[in-house]
Amino acid sequence: MTTDSGAASRDSRPASTEAGRDTYVRIDRVTKKFGAFTAVRQVSLDIRRGEIFCLLGGSGCGKTTLLRMLAGFEQPTEGRLYIDGVDVTDVPPYERPVNMMFQSYALFPHMSVFENVAFGLKQDRVPKAEIRDRVAEMLALVQLQDYGARKPHQLSGGQRQRVALARALAKRPKLLLLDEPLGALDKKLRERTQFELVGIQEKLGVTFVIVTHDQEEAMVLGTRIGVMHAGEILQVGTPTDIYEYPTSRYVADFIGSVNLYEGRIVEDEPDHVRIEVPDMATTVYVDHGIAAPPTAEVAVAIRPEKIHITPYKPLEAENVVRGTIQEIAYLGDNSRYVVRLDTGKVVRVTRPNVYRHDERLAWDDSVWMHWHPSSIVVVTR
């Protein structure tokens, strides 16, 4: 079931069969160069109507440049951009049916909250009475009804973020671009705002494209996530796809915590493979086939929470390794263990603290670890 080719079909890059299904934004082989530096390299991407698409990546990966090209602030060096089937590559930002929420919010400091939200509507010469109604509606949406007369500097960070959102939504765009929308908020506020953002998106049915470096944020917000690295999109998929079926070492390593070891295929059958992993001094058994040539250099990735750790030898014969506990971090809801193998390599294991009185594992304890044959992800890239 969880074969590598199965994971690939979840991949919805334009090459896959799902491409073109209710596509709202199409990014077609877009490259952006700044002088000698290539910020975005040959990116093709389809974003569907009404979804929340998260562009996730570290700083300098090109995610913001891609977003700015959608907004029209940057011109692609090569490639075309389509919104709702219309080629907007050469359309200036003030004529695009797109609005953006800036990372710094970019509220006009000399205008009141009301004037900020009304700004876009005024550009469209919407009648005064209608502007008043629409601004009131937007401020109600972000729960700032009574703040219309305030200036941005009289608001808290969270309130400014809401004004920025209200301003970006006031023109009822079909596509909203959000650049690190929650980046400037503290942790508690961020968590609450994440769900509000999703709620607003569902209510208005707007397509969101969110740029973020925070994988948790991407997981919570995103219908789908595109992981970017060095100007390229490495993988596109649902949060589950990205976490459970990463297709490359980078994505496996970037999202969440992972144990990643290089290996060599020693037994390649359609329904299973065995991979020799020198770092673990064992051969792991994977219960699905691998679409890779037998000589390919592969890596095995296993998430810490998928490894069972016990003080006694498990019954299973396959996928069992021994080690010594080197570090323990008790986090309340779960505990994290760093286990040193005889090879000197370490394995990270997470175990939920289900019982209050659990048999505690201690430093320097000799332990056994095993995992289900389906838990291993084999990546070839």
Added chain:
Amino acid sequence: MSATARGPRAAAPGAPLRGALATGARLGLARRLVIGLPYFWLLLFFLVPFLIVLKISLSTTALRLPPYEPLVTWAADGVMQVKLHWSNFGFVLGDELYRTALLNSIEIAGVSTLICLLIGYPMAYGIARAPSAWRNVLFLLVALPFFTSFLLRVYAWIGLLGRNGPVNDLLLALGLVDQPLQLLQTDFAVYVGMVYSYLPFMVLPLYAAIEKLDLTLLEAAADLGARPVKTFFTVTLPLTKEGIFAGCLLVFIPAVGEFVIPALLGGPDTLMIGRVVWDEFFSNRDWPIASAIAILMLVLLLGFVVLLQRLQSREGRA
């Protein structure tokens, strides 16, 4: 011996505290000096001359040196007499010549300020948006004229604008005119001199204001559908208002009292208050009247500055 040994040890616990206190006091003194010295300087070289001018303005002319009556005289029996001639102010305010000269000065200074603003704003904008490597060079070019004497530079314009100067040569060569234009000793020459001389004072504060402007605000305006021109008038201009106020004050105030430029480039009918003061002072040797004009101008300009500031702070609060 034992006393000296005990002494420092006994003093030890209190010593750091006392040291800190002493440092604090010294810092306070240093701070007071830093603030106090410039104030003292201003007091000495602004307030004292001002008081002298004020004193002269309340006197009358006399054939003596200096050419005005002393305010305070001592009568033989030890009585101090103070005579204040307020009539100078009445005379200045009532006389047509001074009023015309003042209005003319304000007009010329106002128009010059406006032209400086119209030229200076795009210049400052260009410099602020230039690649950072270029910025210093462009900045230096704006400041470059200050390396030469102001008087020399104004004299240079006499050569440039003369009947046989390069400006007329060019106009003739282009066939735009049949004979050399009378450029010198006209209001036109005065405007040229004014704008030329005061442009840097407009550009520098404007640059400071424009450079501070957050570019994402312009992007936000564009994103919300404002065309570049609209963005300029709704976002850029209001947010650089302080620079515009500062630049206009720096140009307008010295321009109102400008003497050299109208004297060298202007004609006999270019009546400016600076020249009138000069004439009263040196030709008529009427120091009290000249001083009264100077005091009235100061009051007027101060009033102007206060008014502008009021307007600005009210905008800020609204």
